[in-house]
């Protein structure tokens with residue numbers, strides 16, 4: 226949700242690193258983009274509505290020669306996902322103040338911006354945009370009495386809300402001040418150059434040595450490094466960490482889209498999620514990061530799994546797993562609803578927070594509320610060092626590798642796998658027998674290979690997608706543990722193909738929505754051969770009796786189920802626990818191919834952004 230980049234060097238032009246960084250962060254928002262570049266002559270701002278490629282073109286027109294670009298060695302940049310004000314050029318960041326001598330980029334929301342703006346207008350500040358960010362630029366300029374860092378701290382103390390910011394000023398050549406509260410910010414320490422970004426993907430091309438700022442940190446960045454303070458000006462020490470993945474992990478590697486690449490990466494991603502976490506002799510899982518003793522696990526009376534979007538759907542699968550394997554009452558909870566519904570939780574509740582990015586504002590707020598109420602909170606996050614992972618203080622990293630496509634795919638299967646291992650561990654401290662545990666250990670080990678088998682169906686899935694790509698409405702049905710998969714299949718196709726789709730419990734369709742079925746509304750039925758399948762077959766017949774064409778996601782060799790559908794896609798036969806994983810991979814590919822055939826912008830669907838850091 227908005228991406229920030231900053232670059233500071235003694236000699237190298239900032240233009241290329243800033244634009245390259247924005248390209249890496251474009252998944253965070255892509256309605257407008259801009260840069261502010263500093264030289265001895267002042268600050269130059271170039272910004273425009275649209276994507277980073279258009280900004281790059283404009284920048285090359287405005288700074289046509291190497292020599293022109295070379296004089297700008299310090300700069301900040303931004304790619305936007307609009308919150309306040311339309312996605313126009315004037316609302317694009319950077320915002321300027323002090324007669325163009327100060328530029329600032331911001332990710333987050335200034336909640337009291339209207340009050341601050343009214344005060345600044347009274348003092349003569351002229352505003353040109355409708356954004357909350359412009360307020361911050363003027364505030365910093367107003368407080369600047371010669372010390373840039375303290376001007377920014379003063380300004381930030383006035384602010385209610387969230388921010389990740391970077392700012393430069395002509396009055397303080399070579400200095401960049403960055404700060405965070407609620408929006409991530411990482412600083413990369415290179416050789417005589419320093420890079421700042423909303424996430425490490427914009428940094429790894431320059432250095433692997435990074436510092437993750439914490440909420441409340443403010444830092445003075447120069448080409449030679451960084452000094453970090455609290456807002457009260459006390460020096461703060463933050464560890465320099467080494468990023469353990471390289472550029473290849475964040476490039477398309479021959480695939481047309483990141484979404485397809487990430488779907489195909491799933492066998493490897495899942496191998497990484499599982500690696501070192503299965504204990505064959507104990508028939509259980511080893512999840513050291515949870516930091517939970519058998520006594521802790523035995524003390525829980527209830528589990529709540531919180532998340533949003535795809536992560537919520539994974540949490541819904543988790544409910545079935547925790548209840549089936551560990552006899553543990555479990556509720557999946559939409560994080561924002563959970564936070565505001567006065568959840569009845571305490572020390573005997575285990576709250577599992579699911580988040581690919583580890584930065585989702587609603588999930589983070591629910592984590593904080595749960596910690597405040599004394600519950601034990603674990604984070605299941607993909608992004609290492611992310612806020613939820615850090616604040617939860619314990620958890621399981623998914624190790625699925627960077628997910629760039631806005632539509633989440635490999636994070637879902639990794640989350641379900643991590644939940645399955647968590648349920649196994651919990652179950653083995655409660656009622657799950659050794660032999661059941663051993664069966665699950667074997668099943669989990671096979672997941673990467675089983676997912677690989679589904680990927681071999683890619684062509685067949687593309688063929689089926691071609692048959693239905695023109696439909697404007699679809700239903701996805703499943704029951705039991707496959708119901709969340711139906712929701713996830715519907716979400717994927719909505720996001721990337723702009724097809725109106727609804728996920729339903731298979732049994733619920735006849736209680737109303739069946740009225741919408743016709744030969745123009747395909748129904749995708751989750752028919753893996755697990756308990757409950759026969760009943761779903763019955764629901765399929767009800768759909769076909771209303772002329773709706775049915776696509777079945779069936780188990781390999783299950784011709785009895787396949788004969789009830791118009792088009793069958795086969796996935797390997799698995800246990801009930803693994804069926805959501807293999808089935809969802811088929812639905813991810815289905816959504817991808819429908820989107821491709823409809824000519825959609827698959828990796829950056831309209832109106833969306835990855836990592837939703839506003840509530």
Ligand code: F6R
Nearest residue numbers: 534535536580581582585632633
């Ligand atoms: C769907 C999608 C979103 C995210 C949701 C939560 O494809 O990407 O629904 O799943 O915004 O994000 P995380 O998991 O980062 O908390």
